[in-house]
Amino acid sequence: MPFTDRSILQAAMAQSAIDAACRPEDFAKQENVIVLSKADPRARKYLSLPFDCHLISYGSNIVASVRADCRPIVEPFIRSYPAEHCFETPNLHVLNDALQQKGLRVCFMAEYFLPRLERLQPLDCPLPCRELHPEDFAPLYTDAWSNALCARRKELDVLGIGAYDGGRLVGLAACSADCDSMWQIGIDVLPAYRRQGIASALTSRLALAILERGKVPFYCAAWSNIKSVRNAIRSGFLPAWVELTAKSVSFVDELNRRGASSVSGL
Structure with a gap:
């Protein structure tokens, strides 16, 4: 069956639901959703599951996939600020400070893009x-x-x-x-x-x-x-969703020692 913009977005939400251990429809809700993270063999291969703290937004709300002891930190945080501000400073400092009590720090922040079919075409290249x-x-x-x-x-x-x-x-x-x-x-x-x-x-x-x-x-x-x-x-792509991942302090320190940066959640 040919793709449509809607089916492409639905496929992305379905995959995000697998990754986060939630339901695809959770990303379209107006209220925030928090779930306990768990491993799934169908998840994106580069993700390390279960998550400690992982926030996803397709624009309407935030779905937070967390380990159990992080829930009392993350749940009030995502309910205290508009969804878009939860991914930005100064509000993000509140989450980071609280997570450090659990040996975690905010680590990866990424924006994900999906093709918009009416914009997607094979662009000219000056070389073969x-x-x-x-x-x-x-x-x-x-x-x-x-x-x-x-x-x-x-x-x-x-x-x-x-x-x-x-x-x-x-x-x-x-x-x-x-x-x-x-x-x-x-x-x-x-x-x-x-x-x-x-x-x-x-x-x-x-x-x-x-x-x-x-x-x-x-x-x-x-x-x-x-x-x-x-x-x-x-x-021909447009922004579709954003993600934020917290990792252990030792993981973040090691990235900084290596001078490395990534958005892949490895």
Whole structure:
């Protein structure tokens, strides 16, 4: 059955419900919902479940998926402020301060994008493009392509589209089969080839290829990553939902020691 904007959104909510251990309809309620997190083999592969504290909003409310001893902290917090302010300072300091009593800190904050079908089209690319498959990825697990491909989960990388200058790969959009119904897009373009429309051309074409295979493409960016957000919008995507994840103090400290940042919840 062909996709519609509504069916794409419903697929995303259904997957978020699996991840959060709630019901899809919970994301459309006006009142907030809090549930106890639990592991599920159908969840997105990069998530570490059960969550300690994880907030999701599709705009109407907040669904909080938490461990039992965090509920007395999170429940009054999400009821004290409008949903959008729960993901922003200064209100977010209230949650972070309370979670530190449990050995947790706010760690990951991400915005997720879904394609809007009337906006999605194969954008022109100034360079030749070709489709890539897992057998083509083996030599590409390097820093240059670390957004498009994930060396730690190579088995999930299923499809890509590359842009070539002569025989040299200069841009790559690839997707990982993070769950049964949705594939996540990542994009890398070599520095000398940026700001030429390559990223949006590859992203839009890959999104269409994913839809053709009966899967829903999705795109994730930190809200402050303006370049990535602009690429999503140029490529035919619009914001759909946001997530916030708290992790242990030791986990956060280790990320800071490594100078690492991520939105994947690993």
